[in-house]
Amino acid sequence: MRRLAFILPVVLFLMVAAALGLGLRRDPSILPSMLIDRSIPTFDLPGVVPGDTLGLASSDFTGKPVLLNVFASWCVACVIEHPMLLRLQAQGVTIHGLDWKDEPAAGAEWLAQRGNPYTLIGSDPRGRTGIDFGVTGAPETFVIDGSGRVRYRHVGPITPEVWAETLQPMLARLETET
Amino acid sequence: MIAEIGQLALILAFMLGLVQSVAPLLGAHRGDSVLMSLGRSSALLQMVFVALAFAALATAYVTMDFSVELVAKHSHTTQPLPYRFSASWGSHEGSMLLWVLILALHGGAIAFFGRSLRETLQARVLAVQGMLSAAFIGFSLFTSNPFSRLSPVPLDGTELNPLLQDPGLVMHPPLLYLGYVGFSVAFSFAVAALIEGRVDAAWARWVRPWVLSAWISLTIGIALGSWWAYYELGWGGWWFWDPVENASLMPWLVGTALLHSAMVLEKRGALISWTILLAILTFSLSMIGTFLVRSGVLTSVHAFAVDPERGFYILVFILIATGAALALYAWRAPAMRSGALFSPISREAGITLNNLFLLAATATVFLGTFYPVFIDVLNGEKISVGPPYYAITFIPLFVPLLVLVGFGPMLTWKRDTARAVLRRLRWPIAVTAVVAGAGLLVFGLAKVGAALAIALGVWLIAAAFMLLARRWGLGRKGAETGRLIRTTPLAFWAVAVAHAGLGVGTIGVAAMSAWTDSEVATMVPGQTIEFAGHRITMDALGPATGPNYQAEQARFRVEERGQPFLMVSEKRFYPSSQTQTTEAGIRREVMGNLYISVGESATPGAATVRLWWHPLVEWIWGGAMIMAFGGVLSLSDRRLRLAMPTRKPVPVEAAEVAG
Amino acid sequence: MRRFVLGLFCALLIAGPAAAVLPEEQLTDPVLEARAREISRELRCVVCQNQSIDDSDAPLAADLRTIVRERLSAGDTNEEVMAYIVARYGSFVLLKPPLDMQTILLWCAPLLVLIPGGLVVALYLRRRGQVAAAESIPLTDEERRTLAAILKTGDAP
Numbered sequence: 001m002r003r004l005a006f007i008l009p010v011v012l013f014l015m016v017a018a019a020l021g022l023g024l025r026r027d028p029s030i031l032p033s034m035l036i037d038r039s040i041p042t043f044d045l046p047g048v049v050p051g052d053t054l055g056l057a058s059s060d061f062t063g064k065p066v067l068l069n070v071f072a073s074w075c076v077a078c079v080i081e082h083p084m085l086l087r088l089q090a091q092g093v094t095i096h097g098l099d100w101k102d103e104p105a106a107g108a109e110w111l112a113q114r115g116n117p118y119t120l121i122g123s124d125p126r127g128r129t130g131i132d133f134g135v136t137g138a139p140e141t142f143v144i145d146g147s148g149r150v151r152y153r154h155v156g157p158i159t160p161e162v163w164a165e166t167l168q169p170m171l172a173r174l175e176t177e178t
Numbered sequence: 179m180i181a182e183i184g185q186l187a188l189i190l191a192f193m194l195g196l197v198q199s200v201a202p203l204l205g206a207h208r209g210d211s212v213l214m215s216l217g218r219s220s221a222l223l224q225m226v227f228v229a230l231a232f233a234a235l236a237t238a239y240v241t242m243d244f245s246v247e248l249v250a251k252h253s254h255t256t257q258p259l260p261y262r263f264s265a266s267w268g269s270h271e272g273s274m275l276l277w278v279l280i281l282a283l284h285g286g287a288i289a290f291f292g293r294s295l296r297e298t299l300q301a302r303v304l305a306v307q308g309m310l311s312a313a314f315i316g317f318s319l320f321t322s323n324p325f326s327r328l329s330p331v332p333l334d335g336t337e338l339n340p341l342l343q344d345p346g347l348v349m350h351p352p353l354l355y356l357g358y359v360g361f362s363v364a365f366s367f368a369v370a371a372l373i374e375g376r377v378d379a380a381w382a383r384w385v386r387p388w389v390l391s392a393w394i395s396l397t398i399g400i401a402l403g404s405w406w407a408y409y410e411l412g413w414g415g416w417w418f419w420d421p422v423e424n425a426s427l428m429p430w431l432v433g434t435a436l437l438h439s440a441m442v443l444e445k446r447g448a449l450i451s452w453t454i455l456l457a458i459l460t461f462s463l464s465m466i467g468t469f470l471v472r473s474g475v476l477t478s479v480h481a482f483a484v485d486p487e488r489g490f491y492i493l494v495f496i497l498i499a500t501g502a503a504l505a506l507y508a509w510r511a512p513a514m515r516s517g518a519l520f521s522p523i524s525r526e527a528g529i530t531l532n533n534l535f536l537l538a539a540t541a542t543v544f545l546g547t548f549y550p551v552f553i554d555v556l557n558g559e560k561i562s563v564g565p566p567y568y569a570i571t572f573i574p575l576f577v578p579l580l581v582l583v584g585f586g587p588m589l590t591w592k593r594d595t596a597r598a599v600l601r602r603l604r605w606p607i608a609v610t611a612v613v614a615g616a617g618l619l620v621f622g623l624a625k626v627g628a629a630l631a632i633a634l635g636v637w638l639i640a641a642a643f644m645l646l647a648r649r650w651g652l653g654r655k656g657a658e659t660g661r662l663i664r665t666t667p668l669a670f671w672a673v674a675v676a677h678a679g680l681g682v683g684t685i686g687v688a689a690m691s692a693w694t695d696s697e698v699a700t701m702v703p704g705q706t707i708e709f710a711g712h713r714i715t716m717d718a719l720g721p722a723t724g725p726n727y728q729a730e731q732a733r734f735r736v737e738e739r740g741q742p743f744l745m746v747s748e749k750r751f752y753p754s755s756q757t758q759t760t761e762a763g764i765r766r767e768v769m770g771n772l773y774i775s776v777g778e779s780a781t782p783g784a785a786t787v788r789l790w791w792h793p794l795v796e797w798i799w800g801g802a803m804i805m806a807f808g809g810v811l812s813l814s815d816r817r818l819r820l821a822m823p824t825r826k827p828v829p830v831e832a833a834e835v836a837g
Numbered sequence: 838m839r840r841f842v843l844g845l846f847c848a849l850l851i852a853g854p855a856a857a858v859l860p861e862e863q864l865t866d867p868v869l870e871a872r873a874r875e876i877s878r879e880l881r882c883v884v885c886q887n888q889s890i891d892d893s894d895a896p897l898a899a900d901l902r903t904i905v906r907e908r909l910s911a912g913d914t915n916e917e918v919m920a921y922i923v924a925r926y927g928s929f930v931l932l933k934p935p936l937d938m939q940t941i942l943l944w945c946a947p948l949l950v951l952i953p954g955g956l957v958v959a960l961y962l963r964r965r966g967q968v969a970a971a972e973s974i975p976l977t978d979e980e981r982r983t984l985a986a987i988l989k990t991g992d993a994p
Contacts, residue, residue: 002512003508003512006451006507006508006511006512007508009455009458009459009504009507009508010501010504010505010507010508013462013500013501013504014497014501016548017493017496017497017500017501019548019551019552019555020466020469020475020493020548020551021490021493021497022555023475023548023551023552023554023555024473024474024475024486024489024490024493025486026475026551026554026555027474028474028475028476028477028550028551028554028560029477030560031560032558032559032560
């Protein structure tokens with residue numbers, strides 16, 4: 001019984017060390033999305049580009065799997081990501097845009113300068129829809145399936161690796177589901 | 179050139195560390211004095227070489243040698259000299275070298291001052307210390323080399339993070355490290371004792387000053403960090419339960435337990451296995467702390483550039499060091515029992531309870547800090563553990579502990595009775611009850627927690643004073659008080675002072691938690707606000723410059739009871755590193771601090787002014803410094819530093835005459 | 838000017854440490870504002886290092902502070918406001934971790950050490966105490982006198 005008390009410290013320590021060792025492989029700053037496998041929140045946003053009467057609404061997310069990209073004119077990483085998005089658009093991928101915490105005029109100007117990869121764009125100057133999506137910054141990209149449910153969220157710019165390894169296979173799989 | 183000398187010195191130190199790890203251990207096992215003395219000489223030489231390496235790095239920093247990569251990353255031509263020097267430890271690689279330096283210094287000290295120790299014990303202690311040294315120097319050399327060169331050499335460097343360009347932050351890491359690494363001595367002694375299979379009063383007597391000095395440094399280091407955060411971060415917080423802060427608190431808590439446990443061991447020969455376990459745990463927590471800061475396993479404002487690979491190396495090392503030590507403990511400690519007995523009401527028992535509470539507090543902080551990692555590993559979920567958790571778990575633990583602290587020194591060794599100790603403490607108990615009652619009456623149930631916490635602080639101060647009063651024979655007929663005061667040993671003063679310091683700190687914490695007042699307003703020059711009994715007028719709002727920054731500065735005229743004084747607050751921008759800081763204006767008054775902090779305002783020509791009233795906040799750090807001073811008093815007591823009579827050779831004639 | 842006076846008035850009514858809340862954000866109702874501050878202190882800023890949204894300067898923190906106030910003004914209880922934010926950002930955002938099967942170990946940490954430890958210590962002390970009690974021998978008169986002398990002067994006679 002007494003011996004047990006002496007063995008306890010080393011046993012507890014080994015458990016802690018193992019947990020810490022495994023913890024090294026995790027990234028404490030990655031926050032998983034709360035919306036995975038849930039329907040997107042209901043929203044109806046006006047357009048960004050002058051003359052755009054459609055805007056973006058939650059009802060637009062039915063039929064086929066699409067990407068929803070959160071961007072802003074003040075976002076530096078979005079500039080880096082932008083060419084990739086244009087390339088994806090050329091390949092036929094449907095990307096909707098959410099202009100987050102941005103003046104519509106600034107967003108429109110930014111797109112006019114760099115090109116518009118988006119099928120539909122919504123303006124969210126107060127950021128409320130972004131918060132409903134649990135957005136923590138720009139850029140972020142959501143993979144939404146044909147029935148309007150969020151299946152994945154990627155934080156940060158979409159790199160060729162991210163597209164090839166994660167997003168493309170996911171979209172392909174979702175296409176076969178519908 | 180200098181960097182290469184440093185590099186070479188470090189490599190040599192590493193090799194010496196390897197020698198130091200093996201030779202004396204072998205020597206102690208075989209009884210070979212030559213091998214054992216090799217431990218001493220390699221420890222001393224290693225100390226010299228590590229010092230040389232550190233001096234090389236510091237020189238590179240001070241002379242702005244931007245060809246050394248580290249210097250280029252943390253120094254700048256406009257950086258003031260003191261901060262060029264302190265940048266030596268303002269990075270992961272540099273601070274690791276500081277850690278290694280202090281480790282080597284302690285190893286050298288054991289070699290130099292420990293000649294009166296039993297030879298085999300000293301040899302084994304040096305061997306363990308050598309293993310620690312070699313491992314950390316190896317870590318530095320192979321994964322975090324401070325001397326790597328940069329080519330092409332940049333014209334100017336990236337400056338040290340402006341937040342670190344501050345006198346408080348200059349001293350904070352060295353003091354902390356003296357604490358963390360100072361506990362390595364206790365660790366080495368504990369492991370050596372386990373290898374030897376015995377612990378005696380001489381062991382405890384030798385270890386205690388080292389534990390004390392490490393504890394003093396850690397206390398001051400933590401207080402300094404907290405004080406710095408208060409005046410630098412711009413909103414008057416002083417403790418955030420941030421993982422890295424917790425990493426410094428845990429060794430302090432266990433180190434305090436170790437300090438008291440070692441005292442019992444020295445005086446009464448009891449609590450042997452407790453002391454050994456605490457000695458192992460304290461330094462292990464120091465190492466886990468350094469793992470935490472550098473591995474990226476938790477996010478923290480304090481973290482150095484995080485690198486899971488480096489973290490892995492440190493973890494492996496902790497696994498080996500602590501794992502082996504605890505395994506040795508499980509194997510050998512059960513046989514190392516003392517015969518010393520004591521009754522459930524005695525000072526030994528009090529200290530045992532003290533150990534228990536401190537361990538519980540440490541476990542709480544440990545779980546709070548690492549639980550997010552455990553849960554993430556278990557099922558990928560992310561949770562947070564913040565100040566609300568600690569308020570519910572840690573604080574309630576400290577209340578009974580602080581009550582106990584008042585009783586502890588009043589208990590006699592071995593046997594005491596509850597009635598006797600309560601009688602000795604009747605005056606402090608009465609004073610505390612009066613203060614508690616008055617507090618409840620004046621502040622009512624709304625502030626019952628704070629009132630009781632203040633009463634707790636008063637209890638500690640009163641009990642400390644009672645300790646001295648009893649010693650001085652106050653109120654006792656026929657006592658020669660003057661003489662008794664003069665002959666009070668420093669170590670006795672130390673207990674009273676340290677525990678009183680704890681009381682002062684408690685009062686500060688209580689006041690800050692309950693009676694902080696604040697306001698926020700948009701102000702333009704010429705505007706006046708009334709706050710906390712002061713009239714505050716913004717006199718001017720405009721730009722200002724410093725050696726390496728530009729600022730938007732606000733000047734305030736503050737009047738309190740007709741006495742006007744000036745307060746300044748500014749928001750600084752450092753162009754080299756593109757960072758912003760807020761410098762608050764702080765006015766220290768008797769009952770508290772007036773704290774002003776400015777920020778931008780959407781209204782042009784105005785500033786967002788935040789005002790705080792921080793009652794008795796300086797008592798928090800004052801209390802900590804008083805505690806540290808108590809430690810210094812204890813260390814200064816000659817009785818502690820005369821470790822053992824030195825063995826002097828007996829002159830031959832005297833022996834013949836005696837025979 | 839009116840906005841400033843209003844803001845100042847509100848600020849004066851609030852007794853609690855202000856950190857990052859801007860005058861423009863504060864609610865007019867002091868009870869609601871106090872609740873908002875309380876809730877904000879328990880919500881983590883997800884883009885900062887270990888700060889609450891009450892303390893953080895980050896834009897997202899400001900947005901969340903505003904949302905907390907909007908929900909409170911709409912009549913939500915404190916729990917409902919927290920649930921609203923948790924639904925969007927997860928339990929990560931709670932600075933006070935929830936009490937459930939996963940976190941029971943965390944919440945019971947102090948007791949887990951104190952109770953078994955206390956039992957062990959209590960048994961240990963009882964055993965030792967019994968033997969110690971048996972061992973004590975009273976002082977002789979000579980010893981008693983020596984003791985009195987020491988207490989009086991601080992020196993042995």
